[in-house]
Amino acid sequence: MSFFGFDPSGPPSSGEKDQKLDTLDFEETYEGLGEQDEDAFNDETFGADVKEIGSNFDFTGGLKPASKPQTVNPNLSYAKAAQVDQVIAPMASLWNEEAKTADSASSQPASEQRVLSLEEIEAKLRQPQQQVPQMPQMNPYMYQQQQQLLVAAMASGQFPNPAAAAQALAQGYFPPFQPGVMPFMPFQAQQMMQQGALGQGQQPQQVQPPPAGLQVPQVPQVPQSAPAPVQQQQQQQQQQPALQAPQALQSPPVLNAASPPPHSSQPVPQAVEQKVPASASAPSSSATPAPQSVQQVGSSDATGNFPPLGYDEKPRKQRPQRQNPENLTQEEREKLWRRQNKVSAIIRCSGFMNPRDKDFVTRVQLSQIVTDDPYNEDFYCQVYRVLNSSVGEDDMSSIAQKYLDQSGHRLGGREKRADVALQRMQQQVSKAVTVAKERGERTGVLAKEGALGKVSVGSGKQPRKQLVINTTGSSDEVVVPKENVYSKSSRAFQLSVIEDIYSQVLKLESLERENQERDSKDLWNALRLNDTIETSSTVVSPFISVLSIDKAMKVFNRLFHFLNPEQKIKLMEAIFANLHNIDVVMKGSYANYVNENYEIPKTEKSKIELFQMTVMKTLVLFVSESDFQQVLRFVALIVKGGNNNVLFLSTTKIGLSLITILVSRLELIKQEFSAGLSPQDLAQWQTIYDHLFQALEGRLATIFPPYLSNDDARKVRNSESKSDDSYIWQFLASLSLAGLLSHQRIIVDEIRNEIFGSMGVSKALKESGDLQGAEKHLSNLNLFLNVMGLKASESDITEL
Amino acid sequence: MSESNSTSSEPLDLIRLCLDEQVFVKLRGSREMVGKLHAYDMHCNMVLSDATETIFYTEQDSPEIKSRTKKSDMVFIRGDSVILVSDAANV
Amino acid sequence: MLFFSFFKTLVDQEITVELKNDVEIKGTLKSIDQYLNLKLDNISANTTKYPHLIAVRNLFIRGSNIRYIHINPSLVDTNLLQDASRREAMASAGDKIGGK
Numbered sequence: 001m002s003f004f005g006f007d008p009s010g011p012p013s014s015g016e017k018d019q020k021l022d023t024l025d026f027e028e029t030y031e032g033l034g035e036q037d038e039d040a041f042n043d044e045t046f047g048a049d050v051k052e053i054g055s056n057f058d059f060t061g062g063l064k065p066a067s068k069p070q071t072v073n074p075n076l077s078y079a080k081a082a083q084v085d086q087v088i089a090p091m092a093s094l095w096n097e098e099a100k101t102a103d104s105a106s107s108q109p110a111s112e113q114r115v116l117s118l119e120e121i122e123a124k125l126r127q128p129q130q131q132v133p134q135m136p137q138m139n140p141y142m143y144q145q146q147q148q149l150l151v152a153a154m155a156s157g158q159f160p161n162p163a164a165a166a167q168a169l170a171q172g173y174f175p176p177f178q179p180g181v182m183p184f185m186p187f188q189a190q191q192m193m194q195q196g197a198l199g200q201g202q203q204p205q206q207v208q209p210p211p212a213g214l215q216v217p218q219v220p221q222v223p224q225s226a227p228a229p230v231q232q233q234q235q236q237q238q239q240q241p242a243l244q245a246p247q248a249l250q251s252p253p254v255l256n257a258a259s260p261p262p263h264s265s266q267p268v269p270q271a272v273e274q275k276v277p278a279s280a281s282a283p284s285s286s287a288t289p290a291p292q293s294v295q296q297v298g299s300s301d302a303t304g305n306f307p308p309l310g311y312d313e314k315p316r317k318q319r320p321q322r323q324n325p326e327n328l329t330q331e332e333r334e335k336l337w338r339r340q341n342k343v344s345a346i347i348r349c350s351g352f353m354n355p356r357d358k359d360f361v362t363r364v365q366l367s368q369i370v371t372d373d374p375y376n377e378d379f380y381c382q383v384y385r386v387l388n389s390s391v392g393e394d395d396m397s398s399i400a401q402k403y404l405d406q407s408g409h410r411l412g413g414r415e416k417r418a419d420v421a422l423q424r425m426q427q428q429v430s431k432a433v434t435v436a437k438e439r440g441e442r443t444g445v446l447a448k449e450g451a452l453g454k455v456s457v458g459s460g461k462q463p464r465k466q467l468v469i470n471t472t473g474s475s476d477e478v479v480v481p482k483e484n485v486y487s488k489s490s491r492a493f494q495l496s497v498i499e500d501i502y503s504q505v506l507k508l509e510s511l512e513r514e515n516q517e518r519d520s521k522d523l524w525n526a527l528r529l530n531d532t533i534e535t536s537s538t539v540v541s542p543f544i545s546v547l548s549i550d551k552a553m554k555v556f557n558r559l560f561h562f563l564n565p566e567q568k569i570k571l572m573e574a575i576f577a578n579l580h581n582i583d584v585v586m587k588g589s590y591a592n593y594v595n596e597n598y599e600i601p602k603t604e605k606s607k608i609e610l611f612q613m614t615v616m617k618t619l620v621l622f623v624s625e626s627d628f629q630q631v632l633r634f635v636a637l638i639v640k641g642g643n644n645n646v647l648f649l650s651t652t653k654i655g656l657s658l659i660t661i662l663v664s665r666l667e668l669i670k671q672e673f674s675a676g677l678s679p680q681d682l683a684q685w686q687t688i689y690d691h692l693f694q695a696l697e698g699r700l701a702t703i704f705p706p707y708l709s710n711d712d713a714r715k716v717r718n719s720e721s722k723s724d725d726s727y728i729w730q731f732l733a734s735l736s737l738a739g740l741l742s743h744q745r746i747i748v749d750e751i752r753n754e755i756f757g758s759m760g761v762s763k764a765l766k767e768s769g770d771l772q773g774a775e776k777h778l779s780n781l782n783l784f785l786n787v788m789g790l791k792a793s794e795s796d797i798t799e800l
Numbered sequence: 801m802s803e804s805n806s807t808s809s810e811p812l813d814l815i816r817l818c819l820d821e822q823v824f825v826k827l828r829g830s831r832e833m834v835g836k837l838h839a840y841d842m843h844c845n846m847v848l849s850d851a852t853e854t855i856f857y858t859e860q861d862s863p864e865i866k867s868r869t870k871k872s873d874m875v876f877i878r879g880d881s882v883i884l885v886s887d888a889a890n891v
Numbered sequence: 892m893l894f895f896s897f898f899k900t901l902v903d904q905e906i907t908v909e910l911k912n913d914v915e916i917k918g919t920l921k922s923i924d925q926y927l928n929l930k931l932d933n934i935s936a937n938t939t940k941y942p943h944l945i946a947v948r949n950l951f952i953r954g955s956n957i958r959y960i961h962i963n964p965s966l967v968d969t970n971l972l973q974d975a976s977r978r979e980a981m982a983s984a985g986d987k988i989g990g991k
Contacts, residue, residue: 376982380975381896384968388900491889495817502977503986551820554970816980819973829911829958838969839976841893842983845927847972849964874964876894878927878957881911 359424376510488533494546500526502555508562520562527559529574540581541574548583548607553614560618569630572622575615577637579655580644584611589651590705598706599718611654620661628669628677632685635662639691646695650703656731659692664734689738693746696735700750703728710757729780736787744788755781755792763794815840815885822888823848827881830856834888835875844879851875893979897972898923898960906931907961908952914941918949927954 328336353361375382486493504523511518528542546552563571579585588608590598600608623631638644638659649655666685670677696703706716708725732751736744748755758781766774774794781792789800815823818837825833825846835851853870898920907917908929918931929952936944 376978377892378896378899379978380893380968380972381899383971383975384900387968387971491887492814492817495821496813499813499816499819499977502974503981506974506977506981551973554820810984812980813984816977819976820969827958838967838972839893839897841976841979845894847894847897847962847967849967849969872959872961874962874967876897876960876962878954878959880955881958 488542493533494542494549497526497528497542497546498549498552498555501552501559505555505558505562509558512562518562520564520567523559523562524567527571529570538581540578543571544574544578544581545583547575547615548585548587548611550607550610553584553607553610556615557618560622568622572619572634573637575619576634576658577644579638579649579658584608585649585652585654588653589648589655590707591648591651597718598716599720608653612657616654616657619658623661623665626665628666628673628681628685631662631665631669632681632688635659635666635685635692636688638662639688639695646692647699647702650696650731651705653727656703657727660727660731660734663689663692663738664730667734667737685738693735693739693743697746698750700732700747701754703731704751704754709754710761711753712757713753715757726780726783729784732784733787736784748788755785755797759792759794759797766794812840812842815844818885818887824886824888824890825877826883826886827877828883829881831881832856833875833877835872840885841879844882844885846877846879846882846885847874848872848877849874892925893975894927895923895925896975898927898929901962901966904963904966906963908957909959909961910952910956911958912956914944916944916950916952921949924954927957928952929954929957 486496501523504526508518508520508523531542532539533542533545543552547556560568560571575582584604584607586592587604588600590600593599593601623634626634638649639646646659649659670682670685701709701711701714704711704714704725705720706714707718707721708723708728709715732747736747739747758777762774762777762781765771765777778792778794785792785797786800791798791800815837819840821837822834823837823846825835825848827833832854833848833851834854835848837846838849839845839847851872851874853872853875854867855870856865856867858865901920902922904920905917906920907915908931909915914936916931916934916936918934921930921932923929930949931952932949934944934947934950936947938945
């Protein structure tokens with residue numbers, strides 16, 4: 001194949017490229033240059049398989065939005081590019097009547113230039129075949145274009161006869177379509193076109209060869225508004241072919257062979273036709289399809305097999321098949337005509353976005369949702385699925401991946417294309433992630449910074465722009481307006497303390513998940529154990545004051561996990577020393593509800609349960625691993641700690657349970673590891689025990705809430721009477737265990753009525769047939785009695 | 801210890817304080833909702849549990865404002881309906 | 892993305908969507924996007940008021956028309972949801988979670 005008679009033996013205009021041209025295989029030529037073009041998306045845009053489109057010329061390109069940034073010639077200076085404004089000026093006149101008249105004089109020169117440039121293009125195209133060796137010098141335009149081979153190829157393929165095109169333009173062949181065409185397109189699209197035109201339109205102007213006499217006189221005939229659009233269209237076409245260079249390259253040789261003289265009158269209308277339909281396709285109504293639009297369809301449809309249209313006055317030259325339109329039968333023409341009509345209707349609004357534009361939009365969308373930390377972004381879903389393990393979470397490894405899985409089908413519909421597109425998109429995603437990450441690291445947040453502060457850029461996460469006021473100075477010295485500081489007695493303050501803790505815990509948990517080093521200092525500070533707040537009755541640390549709030553209890557185990565041993569002990573000591581000040585503990589005392597029949601409010605009861613399940617569970621676990629001295633200190637804090645009223649604590653379920661746990665732990669260690677205990681330890685424990693016992697002595701019976709009491713003198717019945725009383729017997733058991741015989745006697749003596757009452761209840765239950773209930777009562781009772789070597793039945797107490 | 805930890809720098813931080821707490825939400829269309837807050841985002845989308853919705857309405861030819869309530873165990877509220885969010889204890 | 896993430900866990904579960912025009916539609920959640928647009932299948936609506944929905948079996952709901960979505964509480968892990976909500980709040984406040 002020869003390209004316009006291009007002489008392969010001629011010296012290459014520039015190294016490697018031209019050597020490739022020597023082969024005259026334009027497919028290969030394109031490939032080599034295509035690589036240089038560095039258009040990573042070219043394949044995707046046109047389909048990896050060029051032949052799929054075949055030798056069809058997409059003149060219309062159906063691709064109106066000529067916004068192809070990549071087509072801008074990098075060799076052009078901005079100054080040169082700016083010159084193109086002149087070319088665009090007539091465009092403005094199209095929209096502005098006043099400007100139209102005012103610019104009439106100036107617009108002509110512009111159009112003149114345009115016409116000349118077209119001719120120039122043609123001349124350049126022809127020159128290669130005649131004067132290959134001189135091409136670099138004689139044809140600077142072509143030379144430049146070679147670096148942009150696509151554009152050059154396009155020019156040759158699509159505008160074999162620019163002069164003719166200009167002529168047709170002059171004849172007013174297509175101007176009538178302009179008014180309809182341009183308004184139809186969205187303004188942005190027009191802008192894009194203009195920009196595209198800028199990129200491409202530079203070259204013709206630069207070349208500025210001596211005007212061909214032929215075109216110049218003809219130009220004035222053209223309506224003033226027309227030239228600019230035409231130019232733009234031409235430029236667009238130049239761009240579009242650039243994208244489709246492979247196809248364009250294929251056909252020119254054929255054309256050349258068919259009609260070597262470019263100046264022949266035939267090519268003229270063709271070029272014009274192609275240009276016009278490109279922009280006219282959208283506006284042309286389906287009801288009255290203009291011939292041009294039909295033609296455009298034919299060309300854009302890439303139906304190279306179809307002969308030219310019968311009614312097309314000017315035969316098409318570019319496609320070999322169309323050289324002889326007369327070959328078509330009328331039936332075939334009818335068929336083609338119908339088909340083209342149909343297609344034109346279908347694609348009327350298609351092609352506003354070419355695949356590249358779509359990719360761009362998709363990338364923007366992706367960049368909105370893409371994240372380098374899918375775990376955090378999709379935290380709930382991922383963790384939920386792990387916890388519920390209903391779905392394997394492997395396929396959910398990344399949002400972007402998921403998104404791609406779904407969107408792949410939308411790209412083109414052709415499987416192959418979708419695959420290619422999918423691969424591209426995956427690459428883009430990884431790129432987008434990297435870019436977003438870098439940007440995030442650079443700025444902290446995605447933001448533009450101005451004098452007033454940062455305007456954050458919208459993203460999927462923060463769709464609205466926000467003004468972030470600059471905070472001067474370091475974060476340590478944040479000046480907080482007074483009204484923003486919660487009063488320390490307010491609930492908002494308590495809640496903010498908890499949320500601060502949560503923030504720290506969540507951070508530490510993330511670090512733990514990533515196996516990174518953790519520092520519990522911030523968390524410890526967030527606990528504010530050293531801070532104090534005044535409540536109505538006493539002064540406590542904020543943490544103690546918030547420990548009764550549900551979400552603080554819920555986070556207790558999680559925060560405790562991250563504290564170092566020293567901090568854990570400090571926290572435990574703070575809690576034991578302040579049991580009395582923990583709301584949930586003290587509000588659990590029946591003594592508060594004398595007037596309510598000792599009925600503890602429901603909300604309090606659920607809080608107590610929550611406390612037992614959360615905080616107490618953690619405390620028990622910790623105590624069960626603490627050594628003797630440590631537990632001893634805890635007991636001492638409860639018994640002798642300034643804030644605690646042991647007697648009152650013993651009327652609470654939580655207080656009583658905690659004492660039980662500590663005392664039984666001490667006794668356990670004492671029995672199992674007595675060898676490891678020093679006499680001082682034991683003596684100290686004895687002292688503390690005496691303290692404890694003295695506090696309770698004489699009022700031991702009060703540890704039984706009236707509603708659980710079986711002492712006829714005390715008992716009250718309410719909804720709680722059926723609840724478990726084992727925690728009381730456990731306390732008594734551990735108290736007896738730690739005490740001497742004298743202590744045990746006192747205990748038994750004080751709760752004698754409860755013991756016999758319980759036996760009585762058991763007996764009654766047994767008689768009523770509730771053997772299980774009877775057994776339960778007895779076993780609870782025996783838990784205590786067994787410590788002293790006694791055993792109770794329904795009727796009497798015996799020694800074991 | 802500095803006071804800054806106990807401050808709310810942004811309005812949404814106030815809503816965060818109410819997580820796992822009873823909240824009162826005033827909604828467009830003469831509606832109110834009280835429930836325990838489990839989730840929110842910057843659009844004031846929310847998820848409440850054990851929510852009670854109160855709808856206020858008037859009948860024709862009567863100025864009297866009536867109300868009816870609806871319960872929902874778990875409800876997502878779209879943020880664009882939300883007028884205000886408050887700690888239910890304050891209401 | 893919190894609620895997008897949240898609703899993803901509810902896919903294939905039955906929910907009741909209350910629209911701003913008081914239409915209530917119960918159906919199986921088939922899909923959700925980041926705008927909280929929904930696709931529902933096997934729907935049933937309060938058709939006495941809106942008989943034109945009788946013949947509709949599945950539909951797409953633009954998220955902006957939604958007032959409430961009622962959910963089966965057994966499908967929601969409230970503690971996890973609260974944590975996710977805190978994470979979201981921290982992330983949008985620029986408070987970095989994790990060491991990455």
